[in-house]
Amino acid sequence: MIPSIRLIKLVVLAGVVILSVLYLEGQEAELKVPAGLPSIPWPEDNLYTPQKADLGRLLFFDKRLSTDGSVSCASCHRIPCAFGDSTPVSDGIHGRPGNRNSPTLVNTAYSKFQFWDGRAKTLEDQVKGPLGNHSEMTEEDNPQKALELCTEKVRQISEYKPLFKAVFGHEDCTIDDIAKAIATFERTILSGNSPFDRYQLGDKTALSSEQIKGYETFKRVGCINCHSGPNFTNGGFANIGIGMNQPHPEDTGRFEITGQMKDWGSFKIPTLREVTLTRPYMHDGVYMMGLTLQKQAFSYTETSELSFVNIRFA
Numbered sequence: 001m002i003p004s005i006r007l008i009k010l011v012v013l014a015g016v017v018i019l020s021v022l023y024l025e026g027q028e029a030e031l032k033v034p035a036g037l038p039s040i041p042w043p044e045d046n047l048y049t050p051q052k053a054d055l056g057r058l059l060f061f062d063k064r065l066s067t068d069g070s071v072s073c074a075s076c077h078r079i080p081c082a083f084g085d086s087t088p089v090s091d092g093i094h095g096r097p098g099n100r101n102s103p104t105l106v107n108t109a110y111s112k113f114q115f116w117d118g119r120a121k122t123l124e125d126q127v128k129g130p131l132g133n134h135s136e137m138t139e140e141d142n143p144q145k146a147l148e149l150c151t152e153k154v155r156q157i158s159e160y161k162p163l164f165k166a167v168f169g170h171e172d173c174t175i176d177d178i179a180k181a182i183a184t185f186e187r188t189i190l191s192g193n194s195p196f197d198r199y200q201l202g203d204k205t206a207l208s209s210e211q212i213k214g215y216e217t218f219k220r221v222g223c224i225n226c227h228s229g230p231n232f233t234n235g236g237f238a239n240i241g242i243g244m245n246q247p248h249p250e251d252t253g254r255f256e257i258t259g260q261m262k263d264w265g266s267f268k269i270p271t272l273r274e275v276t277l278t279r280p281y282m283h284d285g286v287y288m289m290g291l292t293l294q295k296q297a298f299s300y301t302e303t304s305e306l307s308f309v310n311i312r313f314a
């Protein structure tokens with residue numbers, strides 16, 4: 001009797017050990033976010049792993065994803081510009097100019113909509129935009145064909161094979177794998193732990209008195225109605241008149257997606273994180289200085305009071 005009880009105990013113990021190992025392996029690694037930011041809303045079907053984010057980073061900076069090898073995501077989303085660009089519109093493949101300003105990608109993990117008009121709901125969907133866009137990364141007119149060509153190109157690059165195998169379980173990647181990896185990397189581009197965050201978390205010495213005054217003004221004049229929360233945006237859309245002073249504006253923003261008059265001339269309310277690095281501003285990049293906007297749109301002139309928005313990488 002005794003040996004068999006021991007045996008049962010051993011079997012149970014071994015089972016517990018195996019289950020714990022499996023459980024731990026199934027756990028996704030946690031990504032620590034900088035102070036002041038909420039945890040990242042990872043999608044159920046694309047949870048974080050460090051290997052996936054690394055693979056996404058390689059793809060993001062790889063010009064071979066464009067048909068002629070001249071443009072990568074990072075050509076328009078440049079690190080010195082907080083993953084935005086320094087020109088009003090960025091040049092794509094063969095120098096073809098785009099029609100909107102390249103937005104910063106910092107904290108884009110928290111956005112419910114991607115693009116100035118919000119036409120992509122997820123970062124995974126968004127990736128397929130530039131890869132299939134004739135003015136951005138492909139010479140191919142048909143977006144579907146362009147995505148197939150891009151996938152085929154990545155499949156030919158031998159050094160990616162083991163990386164896709166490790167992350168997705170197969171060497172031959174699909175366009176969805178490429179999108180998932182890049183989106184995972186993008187969700188790790190975070191800006192927080194600024195003096196403002198430390199101030200909000202209770203360190204009352206983190207901001208100068210001038211900056212505190214600026215924050216009070218920011219709230220008083222109503223910037224906070226739209227640029228609210230840890231990412232300085234309420235996630236919605238608004239028409240603040242940019243480019244809307246002509247009888248037939250070329251770009252009517254969100255209206256082009258929904259067809260509803262309430263969205264006419266509305267654009268996504270952008271984050272103000274890293275705003276000193278992301279100029280020129282607005283969907284058309286016409287404003288070099290955010291302060292010009294403030295004066296024009298809000299007749300507000302006490303410019304120095306708004307210096308608190310100079311939020312930098314931690």
Ligand code: HEC
Nearest residue numbers: 072073076090091092100101102103114115116117130136
């Ligand atoms: C030729 C320049 C260019 C290239 C290359 C490019 N982008 Fe962009 N990106 C833009 C522009 C311009 C927009 C805004 C377009 C719009 O709103 O219609 C944008 C928007 C975005 C957005 C939405 C951000 C937001 O706040 O709404 C994300 C995310 C993004 N790009 C990621 C990428 C990724 C990933 C790649 C590579 C696969 C890439 N981009 C390649 C210019 C570029």
Ligand code: HEC
Nearest residue numbers: 222223226238242267268269270278281282283290294298
């Ligand atoms: C009604 C909502 C609303 C209010 C109030 C508001 N903004 Fe904005 N803000 C927006 C929208 C929408 C955009 C983008 C507009 C566009 O591109 O056409 C924007 C863009 C900006 C930008 C440019 C960011 C970039 O990356 O291009 C800055 C800077 C800015 N706002 C600062 C402020 C300040 C400071 C105030 C208060 C004086 C303020 N905003 C009030 C909605 C608002």
